[in-house]
Amino acid sequence: MxxxxxxxxxxxxxxxxxxxxxxxxxxxxxxxxxxxxxxxxxxxxxxxxxxxxxxxxxxxxxxxxxxxxxxxxxxxxxxxxxxxxxxxxxxxxxxxxxxxxxxxxxxxxxxxxxEPRAVDTIRVDSAVHDGVSVLGSVYAGVDAVANRYANQSRLLRGAASYYAGGARAVAGWRPAAYRITVDGGEARELRGYTVVAANSGFYGFGRRVAPDARVDDGLLDVVVIRHAPKRLFFTMMNELKTGAHMGRPQVEVLRGKEIRIEADRGLPYGADGEVDATLPVTVRVQPGALHVLR
The missing domain is CATH 3.40.50.10330 (Probable inorganic polyphosphate/atp-NAD kinase; domain 1)
Structure with missing residues (x-):
């Protein structure tokens, strides 16, 4: 027993x-x-x-x-x-x-x-995190700002805190210039709202940010949401509940084992619901590194 x-x-x-x-x-x-x-x-x-x-x-x-x-x-x-x-x-x-x-x-x-089953984890390396491992995702941009607001909320709980935090974050957001490098290849430069390196398909209270991500495939799904009018981004926030945002031209998915995320300013990034650091950050998948009862 x-x-x-x-x-x-x-x-x-x-x-x-x-x-x-x-x-x-x-x-x-x-x-x-x-x-x-x-x-x-x-x-x-x-x-x-x-x-x-x-x-x-x-x-x-x-x-x-x-x-x-x-x-x-x-x-x-x-x-x-x-x-x-x-x-x-x-x-x-x-x-x-x-x-x-x-x-x-x-x-x-x-x-x-x-029986315990092996799942992947994510190694996070930055000025604050040196070899820290997390489980679900690392996200850098407006969602990290929104999550910070949600965590600070004392009046709202659950999904309501995320919606309120998201609205506040988007209202004050200005586009960021990202630089994304996947598996040491050529850097991608773009303007957008967020970059999410996902091991799990869900974040932000059940939003299906990366519907095709799997916790045991040895890869990270990198979801990029490019710049769009704020009214459209609010629409995409609702679409995250079902994964419908994946059909938008502003959404791009990359896949790899090691992701480097940089930006033109010190954007916050979050990991597994906690936000306490700023870009740049490098994340690496750790295949089958954790044994979980599931």
Whole structure:
């Protein structure tokens, strides 16, 4: 029977990580599994707790949103540790990409019985991040600004915070001149709203930014949204919910294993829902680097 350590972010999203964990924990224990619960003070502390649990051969449960999943999964990338997710954040986009059940009974059954499967991760290198691994995507531009606003929101939660943050970000946006290099080839220069290097197809609370991205194909899908009138970009924001934006001429998709993103100014970039750095950044896929219960 598996032994679990749950690393909990108590403040994840609109409901506490503890509340999300309780029904799953009860079912795991009733089935005979061992479960320890550790509460993190920060993402760095969560990484420390995850490594401690993994060193004891325990399955590490990341309880929270994409930031917690990315922090815990990132630090376990490249190890033999096994990760499980108990989503309880605003977006839960990596859990969505893995098609994890939301029902506690179905999720506990998966955690107890599923075999670990290898998924890719992303290595991030910049002035702030030196070899940090994340799970879902790295995005540079208006969406990073929008996500920063959403994370700062105290009045709005869930999808509402992303919509409000997006509207505020687009209203104050001026086009950026990007320079994108894929796998060391010739640099592409363009003006646009964002560049997203995606391992997962989802970001920003369920938006299908890269519908063809797969977490286990050894490649990153690089979605570029070029300059367009702001009214059209608002339309594309709605189209992100279904992936319909992919039919727009302003949207281009590149694929590769290593992506360098630069811009004409210090644009923010985000990774797994967290925004704390600015361009330039280099991202590299790490094929099959993480073992996940899915």
């Amino acid at each position: 598996r032994q679990f350590t749950a690393v909990v972010n108590p403040a994840a999203g609109s409901s506490s990580g503890t509340a999300a964990l309780l029904p799953v924990a009860r079912l795991l224990r009733e089935a005979g599994a061992g479960l320890d619960t550790r509460y993190s003070r920060s993402l760095d502390h969560a990484r420390e707790l995850a490594l401690q649990a993994a060193s004891q051969g325990r399955v590490v449960l990341a309880v929270g949103g994409d930031g917690m999943a990315g922090a815990v999964g990132g630090v376990l990338s490249g190890t033999d540790a096994v990760l499980g997710l108990v989503p309880s954040g605003r977006g839960n986009d990596f859990a969505r990409a893995l098609a994890l059940p939301t029902d506690p009974a179905a999720l506990s059954e998966l955690l107890l019985g599923a």
